[in-house]
Amino acid sequence: MALAIFYVWPFTTLLVEALDATAVADTFGRSQTWKVVWFTLWQAVVSTVITIVVGLVPAYLVARFAFTGRSVLIGLLTAAFVLPTVVMGAAFLALLPDSLDRTVWAVIAAHVAFNVAVVVRVVGSLWEHLPTDMEYAAASLGASRWHVVTRVSFPLVRPAIVAATTIVFLFSFTSFGVIRVLGAPGTRTIEVEVWRRATQLGDIGGATVLALLQLTLLAVVLAWSTITQRTHSRALALRPVAPRRRARTRGERWFVGSAATTTALVALVPLSALVVRSFSTPSGWSTNAWTHLGRDEIRPGLRVGVDPVDAIANSLVNAAWATLFAVVFGGVASLAITAAKRHGRLIDSGLMLPLGTSAVTIGLGMLITFDVAPFDWRASWWLVPVGHALVAVPFVVRVCVGVLRSVDPAMTDAAATLGASPVRAWWATVVPYVWRPLGVGAALAAAISLGEFGATSFLSRSGGETLPIAIEQLLGRTGTTLQAQGYVLATMLAAVTVLLVVAVERAQTETDRTPGT
Amino acid sequence: MSNLEVHGVRVAFGELVVLDGVSLEVASGESVALLGPSGSGKSTLLRVIAGIVAPDAGIVVVGGVDVTHVATHRRGVGMVFQDNQLFPHLSTLDNVTFGPKLAGVSKDERNAAGREWLDRVGLTGFDDRDVTGLSGGEAKRVALARTLAADPTVVLLDEPLTGLDRELHDRLAVDLAELLQPVTTLLVTHDPEEAAVVADRTVALADL
Numbered sequence: 176m177a178l179a180i181f182y183v184w185p186f187t188t189l190l191v192e193a194l195d196a197t198a199v200a201d202t203f204g205r206s207q208t209w210k211v212v213w214f215t216l217w218q219a220v221v222s223t224v225i226t227i228v229v230g231l232v233p234a235y236l237v238a239r240f241a242f243t244g245r246s247v248l249i250g251l252l253t254a255a256f257v258l259p260t261v262v263m264g265a266a267f268l269a270l271l272p273d274s275l276d277r278t279v280w281a282v283i284a285a286h287v288a289f290n291v292a293v294v295v296r297v298v299g300s301l302w303e304h305l306p307t308d309m310e311y312a313a314a315s316l317g318a319s320r321w322h323v324v325t326r327v328s329f330p331l332v333r334p335a336i337v338a339a340t341t342i343v344f345l346f347s348f349t350s351f352g353v354i355r356v357l358g359a360p361g362t363r364t365i366e367v368e369v370w371r372r373a374t375q376l377g378d379i380g381g382a383t384v385l386a387l388l389q390l391t392l393l394a395v396v397l398a399w400s401t402i403t404q405r406t407h408s409r410a411l412a413l414r415p416v417a418p419r420r421r422a423r424t425r426g427e428r429w430f431v432g433s434a435a436t437t438t439a440l441v442a443l444v445p446l447s448a449l450v451v452r453s454f455s456t457p458s459g460w461s462t463n464a465w466t467h468l469g470r471d472e473i474r475p476g477l478r479v480g481v482d483p484v485d486a487i488a489n490s491l492v493n494a495a496w497a498t499l500f501a502v503v504f505g506g507v508a509s510l511a512i513t514a515a516k517r518h519g520r521l522i523d524s525g526l527m528l529p530l531g532t533s534a535v536t537i538g539l540g541m542l543i544t545f546d547v548a549p550f551d552w553r554a555s556w557w558l559v560p561v562g563h564a565l566v567a568v569p570f571v572v573r574v575c576v577g578v579l580r581s582v583d584p585a586m587t588d589a590a591a592t593l594g595a596s597p598v599r600a601w602w603a604t605v606v607p608y609v610w611r612p613l614g615v616g617a618a619l620a621a622a623i624s625l626g627e628f629g630a631t632s633f634l635s636r637s638g639g640e641t642l643p644i645a646i647e648q649l650l651g652r653t654g655t656t657l658q659a660q661g662y663v664l665a666t667m668l669a670a671v672t673v674l675l676v677v678a679v680e681r682a683q684t685e686t687d688r689t690p691g692t
Numbered sequence: 693m694s695n696l697e698v699h700g701v702r703v704a705f706g707e708l709v710v711l712d713g714v715s716l717e718v719a720s721g722e723s724v725a726l727l728g729p730s731g732s733g734k735s736t737l738l739r740v741i742a743g744i745v746a747p748d749a750g751i752v753v754v755g756g757v758d759v760t761h762v763a764t765h766r767r768g769v770g771m772v773f774q775d776n777q778l779f780p781h782l783s784t785l786d787n788v789t790f791g792p793k794l795a796g797v798s799k800d801e802r803n804a805a806g807r808e809w810l811d812r813v814g815l816t817g818f819d820d821r822d823v824t825g826l827s828g829g830e831a832k833r834v835a836l837a838r839t840l841a842a843d844p845t846v847v848l849l850d851e852p853l854t855g856l857d858r859e860l861h862d863r864l865a866v867d868l869a870e871l872l873q874p875v876t877t878l879l880v881t882h883d884p885e886e887a888a889v890v891a892d893r894t895v896a897l898a899d900l
Contacts (some may be wrong), residue, residue, distance in 0.1 A: 201769075306775075306777060308773050308775070308777045309777040309779065310772070311742070311744045311764065311773075311777075312771065312773055312777035312779075313779070313790070314743075314744075314763070314764035314765045314768065315742055315764055315765070315767075315769060315770050315771040315792040315839070315842075315844075316765075316794065316797060316838065316839070316842045317765050317794045317842055318765050318794055319763075319765050320763075320765075322765075322794055323765075326790075326794075327779055330781045331780065331781055332778075333781075422744055422856050492760050
């Protein structure tokens with residue numbers, strides 16, 4: 176129902192708007208459109224390929240080896256993953272020399288740093304379930320380490336590689352925040368062009384046509400991914416986590432040391448640049464930007480234009496509600512999907528739509544739908560959190576359904592033969608698996624809401640700016656004084672997001688130690 | 693001549709000494725059963741021989757060559773794991789021909805040989821079967837065929853008959869004895885009766 180009101184309806188409005196023949200002809204007739212489409216596609220493919228290749232190394236590292244600082248490394252990577260796109264954009268803006276700022280290479284570098292964690296998380300978490308003895312069995316049949324990886328490990332973790340490829344491609348293809356901060360007129364994705372047409376040029380028709388074009392392209396990718404994953408789905412994830420070992424040989428120690436260091440640097444260096452730049456002014460180092468954060472006038476006569484403190488408050492309130500909406504809705508939906516079996520697939524695909532629809536499209540749809548009487552909800556406090564929750568629900572569902580699907584139905588049957596009623600049997604065998612993914616889902620939802628930029632770009636109103644909006648506005652100004660304020664906010668947002676993730680990781684480690692879970 | 697020699701092997705996991713100065717020889721074509729209660733380090737010894745666990749001291753010699761510092765895949769040691777470790781993404785025949793394929797044997801040749809191995813372990817016609825759907829006894833036979841098809845110098849078996857029901861256990865024990873007849877084998881078990889049926893000689897780990 177919620178999906179119908181806040182997704183299907185705006186989406187239908189969008190469709191109707193897009194079916195305007197003049198707008199379609201205008202949009203497709205513009206050479207600019209095709210330039211944008213081509214740019215979006217090639218930068219996404221390049222970003223994805225580099226990310227997967229780079230990410231498989233740390234994925235293998237954390238899945239197979241025990242080493243000092245392992246959990247810190249995972250925390251760092253996870254932090255990079257949940258880092259808001261605007262913050263990652265800001266970090267690379269701070270890091271790269273001016274000659275590289277606002278080029279496609281800056282954009283791709285940010286995409287890779289951002290998404291490596293996806294590969295490590297998705298592929299690593301399946302890889303660690305792959306029994307080490309299976310790899311030893313291959314070795315005892317004459318397989319070299321390379322052959323073990325290519326003939327046994329990769330084929331078995333392939334569903335995870337496909338899933339990671341899909342997620343990274345979707346993120347890069349619909350990149351918005353990174354490009355708004357790091358991009359230039361020549362590096363516009365479809366997503367940015369939709370926003371530009373709708374809010375800067377007032378060309379709602381053109382924006383909807385482009386949004387629809389993007390949707391069509393994404394639907395193809397998602398369909399491919401769903402089919403491929405289903406065919407290769409195996410019960411691997413249900414096996415216990417294989418024991419991790421310390422590096423034994425000199426080669427292994429070298430691998431662990433260099434891979435861990437490089438991965439940590441990929442996550443740490445951009446973030447450090449952010450902090451450094453928040454203290455930098457034309458006249459040297461200063462804490463000015465931090466100490467003057469709450470003041471509207473940072474120098475006599477120089478106004479920030481947005482209130483950073485208000486932005487922080489707005490973001491926190493939005494995040495609390497969005498998390499609640501996303502977890503309740505996502506959790507119930509996941510249970511429904513797995514319980515309904517065949518029909519569940521339909522609900523599942525339906526719920527993945529917001530993921531494929533991109534935040535900007537959701538924002539655009541909600542903007543043009545809820546801005547007119549009798550549903551003038553644009554001023555409602557809950558519209559932004561609902562937009563955020565819509566963006567977050569697919570993540571909650573993916574995390575939960577993945578785990579729920581891998582619960583062997585035979586276990587429920589076994590419980591039934593022991594005298595448990597169907598509900599009781601389901602409760603005893605399925606529900607214990609839900610809490611963990613739900614916790615992960617809640618953390619993801621909160622992080623997504625705090626950093627959400629795409630939908631918020633359409634939905635937030637003047638005075639209701641969230642942190643990412645404030646950051647983008649400040650970094651877009653000239654002058655290091657204003658930019659330093661942007662870096663301060665970006666640092667704070669990064670810190671809050673990271674703290675959130677550390678807390679969840681801690682909670683999860685404790686769950687691991689609880690007997691019977 | 694001994695095909696497998698272990699001299700003075702010592703393995704400790706932290707404070708816990710699992711193997712302390714273990715020595716053992718298995719002659720060419722001989723089947724030796726290693727007896728001992730669970731947790732006595734039998735499986736660890738197999739893992740040392742296979743190159744999965746590095747010993748803190750001692751050497752392993754296979755076919756007259758010191759392989760202590762040689763990688764698992766170059767040792768010529770085939771191992772049948774207690775839980776088989778069949779590759780779930782490959783068919784039964786592809787599991788069996790995994791070793792020959794890596795060794796560069798042509799497809800026709802290795803498939804013919806693989807089918808022959810399936811015949812010998814009593815699984816004729818199982819070529820395209822999904823290994824995840826096999827029964828415990830069938831999976832064990834596939835694991836055995838897979839190891840033998842790779843033509844190793846020494847075969848190691850870790851509790852090959854554990855977990856099978858009585859009838860299956862007895863039948864497979866007899867088949868194992870026959871299949872392993874020409875092969876240099878070291879098998880680990882906690883069941884003296886099983887050791888007597890399958891192996892030419894039985895040694896207790898405690899005596900080594």
